[in-house]
Amino acid sequence: MSVKVQRSFAEQQQGQLSGCGTLYLVATPIGNLEDMTYRAVRILREADIIAAEDTRQTRKLLSHFEITPGKLLSYHDHNRVASGPELIRFIIEGKNLALVSDAGLPAISDPGSDLVKLAIEAGIPVVPVPGANAALSALIVSGLPTDSFKFIGFLPREQRERDEILHMQQEEQSTLLFYESPHRLIKTLESMLAVLGNRRIVLARELTKRFEEMARGTVEACLEWLGEHPPMGEYCIVVEGADPGELEEKRNAWWQSLSIHDHVLHYEEKGLSRKEAMKKTAQDRGVSKRDIYQSLI
Structure with missing residues (x-):
């Protein structure tokens, strides 16, 4: 497998000549608007397209920083399959696209990671614009x-x-x-x-x-x-x-060689009820009582 190297700023200049755009992953504040970076504001102002998880939330952010987007599109978990390829097509055609989530870094616990994969597969430069992360x-x-x-x-x-x-x-x-x-x-x-x-x-x-x-x-x-x-x-x-x-102690515990059945039986033979024996076994093994119960069915 060959190694593919991205030199972000050199490729942006080459992209301008070849007609291909760039995918920017732009961090937005997680609460305090003062955490927005100068670079993030500039990228959002210059982007041809802004793809947002929630366009209503993003419009408020853009309005606060007096940013007029060239085009604001919706990209979220429910439309990513259909919207992803369309956004990639825009970038290939020469549009610079900024991806934002509701708050924080895009592509973490949101569908942005899927768009990143599509961009890399298409040979599109993917550039991080860091900021707040919860x-x-x-x-x-x-x-x-x-x-x-x-x-x-x-x-x-x-x-x-x-x-x-x-x-x-x-x-x-x-x-x-x-x-x-x-x-x-x-x-x-x-x-x-x-x-x-x-x-x-x-x-x-x-x-x-x-x-x-x-x-x-x-x-x-x-x-x-x-x-x-x-x-x-x-x-x-x-x-x-x-x-x-504690991990070492657990690995060397007296019950390690016992099956769950024998572990529960050990406590029953000491006079505990089956319910209490299962509870003690669960505590020993660091699992839930339900797991012990399921194993004994």
Whole structure:
């Protein structure tokens, strides 16, 4: 497989001669409009086309910075299959296109990544115009390790699928980054407690906005706090990675050689009810009681 090298600014000049445009990925503020960069404003002013996840939201942003777009088009998860190739055609014809999301960096937890793939396949230069990002903003104020981190984004709505993804992170020692909406926050934290244990976390909400707030504590402590302070606004959840010592202890645990059936039986023989034996087994293995139940069916 050959290596394809993009030299962004040289290729922009060549593109002007060849008639091909450029795809710009333009970061927009995640709340505070003062976080908009000079370069982002310039690119949006100069772009022939702006593709936006929500054109109504983007019009407000453009109006604030007195930007009159050449053409503002909708590009979101529901129309990406049809709109993507059309946008690529515009760029091939010589139009410079700026892609923006509702907030932050495009192509992260939105369909922009699909457009990037199409552009690369078509030989179109893809140029980042950096700016605010909610996950990284939450990470740097969390107080948790920043030398290694893993972005997960939004977890699935269904508990079973959500738990499956969390199970995959049980031995991940990097700090974990999630996005979550207010009405699903408590269920997500309950899943984290059941699967990952009572780790240190940070709930960062309304970042850069008037009601910016960081709640730091264990999962259990944060759940108790949310009982008195109902979730409001969009959240970034920063979760402590797995403890290496605990992982080693778990790998050498007395029950490692036992099947789940024998593990539950061990506690039943000690006088625990089947329900309590399954609960203890789940705690030992760092999984949910439902997983133990499913394994015994």
